[in-house]
Amino acid sequence: MSKFRKVVLTAALLAAAGFASAQSTAYPGVGRPATTKEVAAWDIDVRPDFKGLPAGSGSVAQGQDLWEAKCAHCHGVFGESNEVFSPLIGGTTNDDIKTGNVANLKRADFPGRTTIMKVATVSTLWDYINRAMPWTAPKSLKPDEVYAVTAYLLSLANVVPENFVLTDKNIAEVQKRMPNRNGMTTKHAMWAGKEFNGTAKPDTANVACMKDCIPEAKVASILPDYARNAHGNLAEQNRLVGQQHGANTAVPENKSAPVGAVAATPAAKPAAKVVDPALALLGKHNCTACHAQNTKVVGPSFNDIAKKYPGKADYLAGKIKAGGSGVWGPIPMPAQSAPEADIKTIANWLAAGAAK
């Protein structure tokens, strides 16, 4: 070991013991001090003790306007929609606000879990809305807007009243009304460290028995026959050669077929077709955040649009540019600012049948 390496190692050991003084000299020329401006631009996290929370305020009413314009198309007007993402609001009661434990979480028969049923910390909502919402334009909300949207969400669950103004000064009081604030435990063995004083022993203790371990095993759960092909033809999801081949699930299973007969030897897929350039643009301009090929997501499917407006490329281009609502349902499509040529390509593709 060279003398230099020894110095580095000694320094590293010192640092590990908490003496960090000489470390910046260990790797001269690597890294530079961050400026205050740089740290301010990136250090946006808000902790449960509200460290990092910028000053500001926003009312439930302001939040409702923002919500309907920027959030409702994915989450529903009342945060209740499960069409795109899991519902945010629902399942909590005024009693939960008193106890800090959401009673419905104990019920095995309660369908689904909303965000407000689970989240214990109001800082989490503020932090996440601030850093990652709206989905297609994250970090575009100003602090006061984040306060407003958070206030609106909380009002939907009766955590704050309808005339409430959420601020950095009163958010700690709001924390005391979070419905599931007492619903978390760190008493488990699944945190890789001792920081939480969890349990040392895992919660299962199987033994590696080798012989006559259980009575004869019985099948307790199996996919129903109708679901055999639900993930597509499994023959096409296995290698063409090997000790096993994929099952040809495109045809119903013959349970009494001789060994191996339910396998298929499918031909290798033909080389990829020439892809319409519109398909790449759909991703580039985030169209696929709200539209899918075959199924309604937020907006109608591409296939449905193509069916309704065959040959009407100009009309579709206009609709994409201007946005609109009412044709396919109440949720508005915002006006799109993609380049003219891209919009035309997409409109032509739709008008020609939206072939994938």
Place this chain on the structure above:
Amino acid sequence: MKTPDGIQSGRVQKAPENFLDRNGISTVIAESKAGRRNFIRSAFAAAAAGAAAPMALAQGNPVPTEGGDPNILNLPEHATGLGQGVAANNGYGVPSKFESNVQRRQSPGLTQTTQASVSFAPLQSLFGIVTPSGLHFERHHQGWWDIDPSKHRFMINGMVKTPKVFTMDEIMRLPSVSRFHFIECGANTAVEWGNVAVPTVQYTHGMVSCSEFTGVPLITLLQIAGADLKNGKFVLAEGGDGSSMTRTIPMSLILSGEVLVAYGQNGEMLRPENGYPLRLIVPGIQGVSWVKYLRRIEVGDMPYAAKDEAVHYMDLMPDGQHRQYTNIQECKSVVTTPSGGQVLLDKGFYNITGLAWSGRGKIQKVDVSVDGGRNWRQARLETPVLSKALTRFNIDWVWDGKPAIIQSRATDDTGFVQPTYKHLRAARGTRSIYHNNAIQSWLVQENGEVKNVQVS
């Protein structure tokens, strides 16, 4: 090798009498005369389709009546012509066109968007322990990006003497290490908590992958910034993409030197879908902590309750409490072949193969049962056997053609034994979504088709 009566070792099985009907035989003879390649396959297919009473379809390698396999007797084009030149495909090789079935795939109906979604690695088709980078499972929260590495910056702040910024050039100058580790999504196998829900190992277990990662121990970078390693018990990792994913990382794990700030994956740079140009490697810990497009590390003295540790990635217990900050992926294994959706082509010898891993260390042993967990035999562990990496196991098996239920059970070097569903449900109920490491069962039916099952 000793085999049950009437079974030949190997997959070669003699075609039964009358396997080909009269038309089939004349086709074979005619096409043999014409020297057509692959004639035997189409003739067999015709025989299978046309048979009123289905006969065994010999998938082995029988000698055709005229005394030789046309694939041997008739030299193919690739043996008699000139092949292709170097540096094809713009200088980056791609898999054979015959491998196009081997893809990462979405599970239909699991998510409504492709940007907040998952694709599963095709474990049933992989060998060894390394996941080819293009088949590595994907989990994106807000879409993936291909970020210009010359513009990517990495910042350390919080409880440090001097907040620091680094360019990729600088990070890549530092002493690097290369280590094999598995990454598993905390929700891998989640859909199976209550009952069987998906058909193949790709969908039950395909949110695990294993790569050789290259990067710099995070502790080195923290030392450069003069981090308070004594009071700074929790570290926040943050991504630079739209979701700006955040997760709390235990300082104790960072002090061990295991946590890496990585740019390399299987000899090349990280793939964009896996966080190019920089991601965090947190061995043994669920994938959501391996923050992609890593832009910032903050040293702090309390946990952060980020969205993915305060809304998701928490384990609901039957009493209504959520276990928060559950990050270890406990010991787990799965047989990848034979597995659901596959078909055993006939009776005889098979190599049962699979993968085992533990977030607490090395795999010590893997046992395999073919009778649904009543009796077990110890499998061979193939090298390398590495800490917090996938470990490949193999065991010989001769199938007698009767229904069989195949399971694997891993033990890690802490002595922890992979649980059954019974154990897991007794401890956690069926609604905890994450960290399902139960023993997997595959039912081999008499027709050779393998089904995903759970046993009582």
